[in-house]
Amino acid sequence: MAKKPSVLITGASSGIGATYADRFARRGHDLVLVARDGARMEAMAADLRRETGVTIDILPADLTKHDQLAAVEARLRDDAGIGILVNNAGASLGGRFVDQVTEDVAQLVALNTTAVLRLASAVAPRLANAGEGAIINIGSVVGLAPELGLSVYGATKAFVLFLSQGLSLELGPKGVYVQAVLPSATRTEIWERSGADVNALSAVMEVGELVDAALVGFDRREPVTIPPLPDAADWDAYQSARRAMLPGFAQVHAAERYRTGA
Template sequence: MTAIPSVLITGASSGIGATYAERFARRGHDLVLVARDRARMEASAARLRRETGVAIDIIQADLTQVGELAAVEARLRDDMRIGILVNNAGASVGGSFLEQATDDVARIVALNTTALLRLASAIAPRLAQAGDGAIINIGSVVGLAPEFGMTVYGATKAFVLFLSQGLSLELAPTGVYVQAVLPAATRTEIWERAGTDINTLSGVMEVGELVDAALVGFDRREPVTIPPLPDVGQWDALQAVRQAMLPNFRQEHAAERYRTAA
């Protein structure tokens, strides 16, 4: 792997992905940008090449399409220069679960979970063999909070968090770093695409602040980075309670409370 690895970023035409591209380019990393909107990526790439001198390749791809996803997987498997994957591409859909069309939510699941999983699976063996590299998976605090009412989107982001934590446990001994980033409401186009006017929401973080905070967590090698969370002790306490339950899951018999009639 090169001293300064290339970074492949999905969902790179706008929002969080485009901002990651900006930040990594200014750190001296060559880029591979992946998204559906080639024109926007070309414009961003031209500016970043001019301003930073890094090399930038573009892959136009809809990651819900098997063939186009496979092309990105192949690039991750075969390009030894790529040492960092930013799994950012994602989408949501408006309305409640009862209002959402099955095909619409199935596409959300395909993009937010299946594509992310396949891309991580494509690069992880190569990084593990090299003993270096990183996978950044963009999740959401919604994955921790069914109370927010975004049932399918939240479920996909819960998957991203669990996958990231599991991969971190598996890959850390090989030298590969896995980070889950959990934004809250961030000013990106995902809201408009889901039919929500972001200007009606409060507590919305600007995308630059979000990515800068995520990169602080990246540099610190945090397994989970939650940029809007003021007190990291709350996350630590949640983890401690969860881990305290683990020994109780290995029981031959049901707990006493389930062996007594109500």
């Protein structure tokens, strides 16, 4: 039997990343775990090694630091055994945009977008040349909903969705599967770190249920998986409406409603 590809998971010390680690280990995949807290990952890895027998490497890294991000990029470029990237590391900020510190906003963008982009860029050429592999990018339904008021966080997650869809169109024909996973509120440490009380929210999904649903979408090779959405037809209608506008974008002249005197 062919050896299963190794899975590199960012943000692997807790929450969604740690749960992906558990699920992929139990599927028989070796792991490379990336997060800032090496000790926490090592404790988790010890249990998984004992319970599943898989090989687990620990790669402590702060993905907002250029040299540490570069080390993870190098691992993705050079380790031919890694066939799946889970771009999960992310953060949020409390408060409204006008109250957020510019440097904090920049750090958020670096983690939620730049790191996602650079890691995907590091691994995609190798996977495309091999004609197989997968990239899982964790976005959020907030990226579809500016009404929720999380302007910067939502913008980063909109980026993740667009990037995933674009890469899916480009890499899919080369044999590389790209999945965007869009959770809604999920019970993870991101809330506490951003100064929010998750228990004050009316509807919060447990992280195990979220990841298990996302993996159903993964196995089905869905390009976009939205675990909380009850009716898939709603997403299909959204996509159809978006695509219906595409022919209208290619025009020599401005639309009639924008012409002077119209």
